[in-house]
Amino acid sequence: MSSADENLPAMPRHIAVIMDGNGRWAYRQHLPRVAGHRRGAEVVREMVQSCVDIGIPYLTLFAFSTENWRRPVLEVRLLMNLFRLLLRREARKLHENGVRLCIIGDRSALDCDIRQLVEEAEALTCNNKRLQLNLAVNYGGRWDIVQAARAAMAAVQAGELAPEDFSEAHIAQHLCLADIPEPDLLIRTGGEERISNFLIWQLAYTEFYFSDTLWPDFDRMALEYALQSFAHRQRRFGRTGDQVLEGDCSASD
Ligand code: FPP
Secondary structure (H helix, E strand, C coil), X not given: CCHHHHCCCCCCCEEEEECXXXXXXXXXXXXXXXXXXXXXXXXXXXXXXXXXXXCCCEEEEEEEECCHHHCCHHHHHHHHXXXXXXXXXXXXXXXXXXXXXXXXXCHHHCCHHHHHHHHHHHHHHCCCCCEEEEEEEEECHXXXXXXXXXXXXXXXXXXXXXXXXXXXXXXXXXXXXXXXCCCCEEEECCXXXXXXXXXXXXXXXXXXXXXXCCHHHCCHHHHHHHHHHHHCCCCCXXXXXXXXXXXXXXXXX
């Protein structure tokens, strides 16, 4: 293996996905939008299985953003019902498959029964180690930073942290997903090329992969293309390409 090969990031540890294109998929099949979301939920199941098979330890999926409440009431209701179904029907299967389920986002706006199901599913799967599946529901990257900043401000107010000592680490430690590696690879399906208020802090050094494939068509082969693309990226984290090839990890920016 050459030194260049040694510096290739062979496999991501953490994949984050913006699952876009359900509505357009349904439109193309002359079906209502809800059919696209239903098919999208099946693809979630397939994606989880692929990550388990391939050995990816962390997967974070953007299921419902803080902005998605602006959608028609019926569509929001359907998405919440799909979420209920996933929690009721899939939690046990996830558990048997060694998958830990974590929900990230502002739970306060979710219906009581959903919050209850979330707590039960998280408790059931909390010791599983094969894959951690983070489902972002009523999640926004700005919300995440604000809630982390609030926690840091509380420490200042309590006299535990001097304002002049306040640093990035005090935000980072309170963010959702603070206890797992930041995403190595972000996949966005559906042809759009934006972050849409997903993990805006955590994606600072993430490799992006934009696919024209609509989420309901994003199969195992499509995932493998994304992984192949990732395997050919050189991750420099502010260093020069030569430093990376020489294995110099001391320099920053
Ligand atoms: C974007 O497609 C997709 C969503 C807003 C929801 C993602 C939901 C799923 C994949 C189903 C699983 C759901 C849960 C809650 C587990 P879009 O509707 O914006 O598609 P379009 O851009 O083609 O209109």
